[in-house]
Amino acid sequence: xxxxxxxxxxxxxxxxxxxxxxxxxxxxxxxxxxxxxxxxxxxxxxxxxxxxxxxxxxxxxxxxxxxxxxxxxxxxxxxxxxxxxxxxxxxxxxxxxxxxxxxxxxxxxxxxxxxxxxxxxxxxxxxxxxxxxxxxxxxxxxxxxxxxxxxxxxxxxxxxxxxxxxxxxxxxxxxxxxxxxxxxxxxxxxxxxxxxxxxxxxxxxxxxxxxxxxxxxxxxxxxxxxxxxxxxxxxxxxxxxxxxxxxxxxxxxxxxxxxxxxxxxxxxxxxxxxxxxxxxxxxxxxxxxxxxxx
Numbered sequence: 001x002x003x004x005x006x007x008x009x010x011x012x013x014x015x016x017x018x019x020x021x022x023x024x025x026x027x028x029x030x031x032x033x034x035x036x037x038x039x040x041x042x043x044x045x046x047x048x049x050x051x052x053x054x055x056x057x058x059x060x061x062x063x064x065x066x067x068x069x070x071x072x073x074x075x076x077x078x079x080x081x082x083x084x085x086x087x088x089x090x091x092x093x094x095x096x097x098x099x100x101x102x103x104x105x106x107x108x109x110x111x112x113x114x115x116x117x118x119x120x121x122x123x124x125x126x127x128x129x130x131x132x133x134x135x136x137x138x139x140x141x142x143x144x145x146x147x148x149x150x151x152x153x154x155x156x157x158x159x160x161x162x163x164x165x166x167x168x169x170x171x172x173x174x175x176x177x178x179x180x181x182x183x184x185x186x187x188x189x190x191x192x193x194x195x196x197x198x199x200x201x202x203x204x205x206x207x208x209x210x211x212x213x214x215x216x217x218x219x220x221x222x223x224x225x226x227x228x229x230x231x232x233x234x235x236x237x238x239x240x241x242x243x244x245x246x247x248x249x250x251x252x253x254x255x256x257x258x259x260x261x262x263x264x265x266x267x268x269x270x271x272x273x274x275x276x277x278x279x280x281x282x283x284x285x286x287x288x289x290x291x292x293x294x
Contacts, residue, residue, distance in 0.1 A: 001128065003073035004065040005033040006083075006118075008231070009041050011075060014239060015231035017275030021260035022075055022121060024273060029129065029137060033073065038064050042079040043086065052100075058086035059100045062118070063110040071117040073124060077230035081154035083118045084161040090114065120155060122229045122259055126173045127165050134180050139268035141182025144289040145225070147262070148188045148218035149174040150237070152195065152230040177259060178227060181266035185227075189217030195236040208244050211236040215244065215252050224286045225255040227262055234258065238280050255283035265290065 011019050026033060043057030062083065065072045074080040090097045091114045104110045119127075125134060151174050156166045166173045171192070175185040196210030215237060218226050228234045238256035245251055257279065264274040271292055276283065 001030065001124075002032040002034065002070060003124070004036050004039075004068060004070040006039055006042070006061065006065075006072050006074045006076075006079060008074070008076040008079040010231040010235070014235055015075075015258075017278040018075055018231055018234070018258045018260060020275035020278075021258055021264050024269060025260050025264045025267060026073075026121065028267060028269075029125075029134075031073075031124075031129070034068070034070055036064050036068065042076075042082040044078050044082040047082065052096075054082070055086045055089065055096070056100055056103055058083050059090060059104055059112045060108055060110060062087060062090075062116050063104055063108075063112040066113060066116040067110065071119065074118060074120050075229075075231070077120065077152040077154040078232060080118060080120045081158075081161065085158070087114070087116075087118060088161040120229065122155070122174060122177060123165060125263075126177055131176060131180055134177075134263075138181065138266045140266055140290075142262070142266050142290065143182045143184075145183040145262075145286065146186050146221075146223055147178060147183050147225050147227045148191070148221060148223035149178055149185045149227045150195070150214065150229075150233055151192060152228075152233045153198070155229060174227070174229065174259070178262065181262050183262060183266075186221050186223055188221035188223065190214055191217065195230075195233040197232045197236045200236070205247070207236065208240065208247055211240060212244050212248055212250070215241070215254060216250075219252055219254055223254070224289065225257050225262075225283060227259050228256055229259050241281055253281060255279065255281045255286055257283060257286075 043054035046054040101111050156171045157168045159168050178185040190213045196207035200207040261274045
């Protein structure tokens with residue numbers, strides 16, 4: 001299995017632990033990642049300003065991977081939905097596709113033909129690699145842990161762009177991926193709510209209120225951690241956790257760890273190998289449960 005890895009903009013700045021742990025576990029699973037240095041922003045920030053400019057940015061990335069004959073593996077939910085939606089539009093709108101290709105050829109000498117696939121790494125593990133296959137790599141089941149999975153808005157929606165690999169109203173795939181590690185995915189209030197990240201730049205207080213609901217639900221359910229598969233969801237729950245605590249006079253100290261970190265622990269890697277030192281809310285109690293002293 002070989003993919004062009006798309007890191008996006010947030011991960012290199014605020015989610016290096018995600019990249020470190022994802023590369024570690026995927027390499028150990030025999031999944032080869034190819035870096036394409038010419039990749040740029042997915043186009044998400046421009047969608048509300050210039051739809052066509054956003055499509056053009058996405059199409060350039062799609063064309064770069066397509067030229068190498070590689071499907072794209074994404075780590076960010078927003079990058080995934082931006083590229084999947086753009087691909088869906090280009091593949092179903094010949095006029096738009098020709099207009100975008102004209103610009104791609106003039107500006108970059110590239111052309112998008114529609115042959116490249118875009119999939120989130122968690123979906124690849126679930127759908128392509130397979131749960132039964134993944135179980136063979138578990139060396140240290142994490143039976144001590146109870147965790148709150150967070151899917152985010154764009155992991156399974158919109159189904160028109162993704163295809164219905166999971167129920168968009170009541171998804172189960174991340175829960176099943178968690179169970180593979182031996183950890184228990186626990187039900188919690190507002191499980192499928194948005195993290196609030198989409199409105200952070202517009203109404204900060206509203207964004208914090210939305211994230212608070214998720215933190216409240218996970219804390220009340222007795223979760224050892226929230227499990228994330230999106231860097232900006234992690235920014236909301238972890239990076240802004242202290243601000244939320246101060247704003248609403250609450251205390252959480254609730255770790256937010258990436259699924260790749262959870263899986264890596266179950267595969268036998270150490271916290272240091274998985275970038276746990278970069279987690280902003282230090283998961284000391286969680287790691288102590290697993291027998292790690294720091």
